[in-house]
Amino acid sequence: MKLEREAKLLRIFVGESDRHGGRPLYEAIVLEAKRQGLAGATVFKGFMGFGAHSRIHTAKVLQLSEDLPVMIEIVDTEERIRAFLPVLEGMVKEGLVTLEKVEVIRYRSR
Template sequence: MNSRTVTMVRIYLTEGRHQYQQLLELLHDREQVAGVTAFRGIAGFGQSGTMHSSSLLDMSLDLPIILEFFDTPEKVSQVLKHLNSLIKPGHIVSWSATVNSGE
């Protein structure tokens, strides 16, 4: 199997701030990363300790959102320079990974 090294990035947000839509556009239009997936959580809490959760009767509009993407380590390094000015400290996690490639 052919593979290559990439850097994975996970960004933790909350839905209520509508920041994820801005970031999706940024990652797609300006940064042109390989792809982004948005995950909507059913429950979560952060540094504040405030629980954000949903139930069948009350669909909260302030649920956790995770944006995740990967690209070459060089590309991700450049993207993170822009994201660090937009995202609060402690909300971006990145790690090295291997992706299968057709090369």
């Protein structure tokens, strides 16, 4: 797959304990993105954060949280990302979804 210089970055912020279809939400999103042929996806686990409910989620030893922040990033063409948005609508019940323009410098496989 060729990814042009201009693309879109889709960021999805959810909680580690969020679920969809019996599996972690972040896993369900990545697997669906792969199934739909998107260029790639990466999941990042946060150490600390808060969202719309203003509850602090942290990995500090004395304040163990079972719901650390998770961010999923997907980069692809605007057309493919926009086609994926309705799928996300049915999956992400709570969280934040953002979209921004990015410049792809290199996208290659071995």
